[in-house]
Amino acid sequence: MSSVWQYLTLGLDQETFGIDIENVHEILDYRKPAALPQAPSFLAGMIDVRGQSYPVVDLRTKLGLPPAEPTAATRIILLNIPMPNRPMRVGFVADRVFEVTELDRAEMEDAPDVGGRWRSHYIGGIGRKGEAFVVVFDLVALMSGDDPALLAAA
Template identity: 45%
Template sequence: MAAPQSESQFVTFSLGSEIFAVPVGVVREILDHEEAFKIPHGPDYLLGLRDVRGQGVPVVDLRLRLGMTKTEKTPHTRILVLDICIGEKQLTLGLVADRVYEVTPFRKDEIEGAPDIGVSWRSDYIAGVVRRNGSFVVIVDLARLFSDSGDVLGGLGRPVPQVA
């Protein structure tokens, strides 16, 4: 029997045909998608603000944040409201996902590091990769993805284009 510390719980979700996961402990709630209040001059991935139980929460199109195509809203589109600790600060934000699947455990010995392709690339947002059902699940390191690098919500180590 495995020790409880040998596995962690994750919420799995999709962006297109790719499956991603975040630790269940950072997920405050999962909401149906609603249009956000637009914020002028924000980066393209910042969709705006949404009221979540009296708190204005920035909503991010994670597909755009990761360099993918913009999310097309469907009946399955959801917003994961997350509380992310970045240093001494707690950041609350909503991530748009094409579909949210389940809470699932991953054993620590199943989690591989980001793939090495022989050249430097922006993979620091990948906390790990898990093989599952003949495919892969990418575990997102939210603190690195949204750490401060000079733009509104932080970056992947590269400048984020600003709206003119």
């Protein structure tokens, strides 16, 4: 069995992230979500897609990055995440979407836990695409916690 899997690569700030293509339902041009009162700061609001409601997560806020105004490249990635109790439909706001790429899971490295920038429990692994690194999200862990994934600067 091949250990090569396909990932949707996306950009946030200067970083490249990957999401297992099996979880990706659709990619939409950005539209402003309807705000929800009392929602956590990372929840941008809700959108309706053909009669289905999707909560929209601002990945920048979720990862502790500074907010940025949407641009022509901003996208909402609709995902189906297999949470332990039930599947979760959610949209992620990304600064830009690059491509679907293949990464070899056998060559993927664990997230370094050396006091770096990212909370390693949100990272499923780190793959290589040429000279670039692709940080692959552990979507269940990312959506299970309310704390930002980016560690506060010491």
